[in-house]
Amino acid sequence: MVTIQDTELKEGIQEAIERAKSLSKPVLVSEVQKINHIDPLSFYAAGKSRFFGERFFWKDPSGETYIIGLGICKQIQSDQSTGRFNHVEKEWKRFINNSIIFNPYDKNATGPVMFGGFSFDPLKRKTKLWSKYSDSLFHVPTYMYSEMNGQAFLTTNVVCTQHDGDSLFEKIVAERGMIMASISDYHPENANTLQEEADINPEKWMETVDAVVDELKSGSLKKVVLARESRLIYDKPIEIERVLWNLMEMQRESFIFAFESNGDCFIGASPERLIKKYGENVFTTCLAGSIPRGKTAEDDHILGDALLHDQKNLTEHQYVVDMIKEAMEESCSEVELPDEPQLMKMRDIQHLYTPVIGKTKGDASLLALVDRLHPTPALGGLPKREAVEKIREVEELDRGFYAAPLGWMDFRGNGEYAVAIRSGLIQGNEASLFAGCGVVQDSNAESEYQETKIKFRPMLTALGGYEK
Numbered sequence: 001m002v003t004i005q006d007t008e009l010k011e012g013i014q015e016a017i018e019r020a021k022s023l024s025k026p027v028l029v030s031e032v033q034k035i036n037h038i039d040p041l042s043f044y045a046a047g048k049s050r051f052f053g054e055r056f057f058w059k060d061p062s063g064e065t066y067i068i069g070l071g072i073c074k075q076i077q078s079d080q081s082t083g084r085f086n087h088v089e090k091e092w093k094r095f096i097n098n099s100i101i102f103n104p105y106d107k108n109a110t111g112p113v114m115f116g117g118f119s120f121d122p123l124k125r126k127t128k129l130w131s132k133y134s135d136s137l138f139h140v141p142t143y144m145y146s147e148m149n150g151q152a153f154l155t156t157n158v159v160c161t162q163h164d165g166d167s168l169f170e171k172i173v174a175e176r177g178m179i180m181a182s183i184s185d186y187h188p189e190n191a192n193t194l195q196e197e198a199d200i201n202p203e204k205w206m207e208t209v210d211a212v213v214d215e216l217k218s219g220s221l222k223k224v225v226l227a228r229e230s231r232l233i234y235d236k237p238i239e240i241e242r243v244l245w246n247l248m249e250m251q252r253e254s255f256i257f258a259f260e261s262n263g264d265c266f267i268g269a270s271p272e273r274l275i276k277k278y279g280e281n282v283f284t285t286c287l288a289g290s291i292p293r294g295k296t297a298e299d300d301h302i303l304g305d306a307l308l309h310d311q312k313n314l315t316e317h318q319y320v321v322d323m324i325k326e327a328m329e330e331s332c333s334e335v336e337l338p339d340e341p342q343l344m345k346m347r348d349i350q351h352l353y354t355p356v357i358g359k360t361k362g363d364a365s366l367l368a369l370v371d372r373l374h375p376t377p378a379l380g381g382l383p384k385r386e387a388v389e390k391i392r393e394v395e396e397l398d399r400g401f402y403a404a405p406l407g408w409m410d411f412r413g414n415g416e417y418a419v420a421i422r423s424g425l426i427q428g429n430e431a432s433l434f435a436g437c438g439v440v441q442d443s444n445a446e447s448e449y450q451e452t453k454i455k456f457r458p459m460l461t462a463l464g465g466y467e468k
């Protein structure tokens with residue numbers, strides 16, 4: 001049981017109400033407490049009845065960082081198609097500008113944090129699949145549990161208006177007390193049964209791959225990432241906690257995320273970092289080129305070795321390295337990356353992987369870096385603009401947040417975004433899964449199709465309906 005001193009929050013709320021009166025606009029109070037460790041998934045589960053549709057979950061691959069949010073004290077959206085990264089950043093700064101923050105800890109992901117993401121392509125024709133998510137959508141949680149390098153924190157964020165009074169403090173403390181008291185060890189309940197699995201137009205997808213390969217052979221396009229969807233129907237509503245539990249068990253090397261909005265939940269286990277920025281240090285990843293895992297250690301080694309020497313996959317990978325290196329050199333003073341890719345092995349697949357680190361020069365912000373990088377040729381293609389236009393024209397899928405930046409940024413401007421792949425959108429007892437692959441001149445439609453099947457597996461297994 002966590003005991004929390006409330007003097008700061010109480011005084012903070014009073015001060016914020018006064019400030020809201022004089023500024024005639026809402027003012028945020030954020031209070032950070034250092035607390036004993038809580039199981040992150042149990043905290044998430046404790047918000048189920050009260051905050052369903054208003055929660056998020058984040059774990060980084062190292063397990064150093066967990067961020068779990070319950071409730072929404074502020075939503076930041078942008079319907080702009082150009083300049084949306086900048087617009088979100090400005091809104092965020094404006095929101096925290098006059099805030100009152102009690103945070104004696106010099107730790108990232110404590111205090112005000114916004115969590116969310118962007119759609120892959122705001123110019124793509126919308127379908128109703130993603131109607132619960134706008135093109136840029138961020139939530140600032142009311143209650144946030146975060147863990148950094150084994151230390152645990154509870155942040156409480158309250159937006160005060162000029163019309164609020166003392167009862168606001170009482171309400172928040174009561175609600176927070178209820179959440180903390182209801183935390184109990186989460187264990188997954190009985191699994192769902194898959195009733196129907198529908199790959200959306202796989203033949204048409206393969207024809208599109210063939211057509212794009214022809215274009216790659218004749219024109220200026222070098223690579224286009226093409227994705228497709230599989231729709232699953234279960235016997236009962238999908239329990240998000242259980243899916244997260246499975247993802248954490250089975251995809252330990254990945255970012256694990258869930259982002260709820262209006263009753264839907266975008267969820268996944270991505271191995272791919274877009275960008276992390278802690279102070280002036282930035283980290284990004286080139287990940288492209290894939291082969292299955294072997295059934296035995298020897299098999300696995302042979303496959304990995306084949307991938308490291310396969311020309312088609314090396315080319316697919318190199319396009320990503322070239323673009324990311326160029327982007328990083330623009331914004332960073334020191335950029336370091338190995339000459340050759342290495343292997344990244346996950347439970348279901350192995351990839352070619354080149355980590356990149358740098359130090360920002362000037363004041364390149366995290367979202368400016370996201371803007372510069374998204375989409376890398378690992379998710380869009382090369383050249384960037386032409387590839388995105390090609391995807392917009394030929395891809396049947398409405399990608400929504402799939403293959404796009406998803407993550408967090410704190411009030412100090414530090415944070416991390418993953419590329420939201422190996423993901424799905426849960427809608428009650430149904431889910432859409434997404435998978436794509438890098439199409440280059442030497443691509444073969446059938447083997448690209450097989451590659452997407454493997455990429456569905458992490459979500460399919462976590463949801464249930466695929467043999468483990």
Ligand SMILES: C=C(O[C@@H]1C=C(C(=O)O)C=C[C@H]1O)C(=O)O
Nearest residue numbers: 288289290378421435436437438
């Ligand atoms: C597009 C996806 O994955 C991307 C494509 C890869 C490839 O084609 O080899 C590998 C890793 C990812 O950058 C996906 O998982 O949906």
Ligand SMILES: [Mg+2]
Nearest residue numbers: 289290437438
């Ligand atoms: Mg590939």
